[in-house]
Amino acid sequence: MSDVTSETPAVPYHVKGPNAVSRPASRPVSRTPRPVVGAAVLDEVAAPTVLLAARRSAPEALAGLWEFPGGKVEPGEDSRSALVREVHEELGVHIRLDREVAADHPEGWLLGNGARMRVFTAVIIEGDPQPLEDHDLLEWRALDRAVLQELDWIPADRPIVDALVELVRPES
């Protein structure tokens, strides 16, 4: 699926007469990156100790980097439903969402491509996570800032990892 949504301007393709054009007139097209959602999957809600990190296998530019499982919100879909769907597709598990790892913007954390990502903590309520789609490795890692930051995260995810640890293990 494409990274952007675009609006096709209503421009006549075929104008008769001396000013005839064979293609749409050039004019700025709105390109809004799709919102993204990510899951901080924890071992439990009350006193979590580990986070499930996922290593991307595609596209080439992101392969080998670690991230929160998730993906793009489909048009008309709400963020939470999109995240439950994405994680089921990618890891084969059902999750229950808990708190949002809030960014300083209501639409979430700014990503490298200009999209924004909302991140929610979650726990698995059914299934055993497997890297079925988009990932080649999953790893449960201690909810410790230094231990988590040892992973080669997508750069935009590093401040989210710190905010997550602050949210769920403020005493650590």
Ligand SMILES: Nc1nc2c([nH]c(=O)n2[C@H]2C[C@H](O)[C@@H](COP(=O)(O)OP(=O)(O)OP(=O)(O)O)O2)c(=O)[nH]1
């Ligand atoms: N899922 C996820 N995507 C992230 C994170 N950090 C980050 O920069 N991204 C970027 C990578 C991608 O450009 C975009 C998410 O796209 P995606 O490829 O995961 O979305 P998707 O599963 O819906 O894929 P598709 O339908 O486009 O094939 O957000 C993260 O922690 N998790």
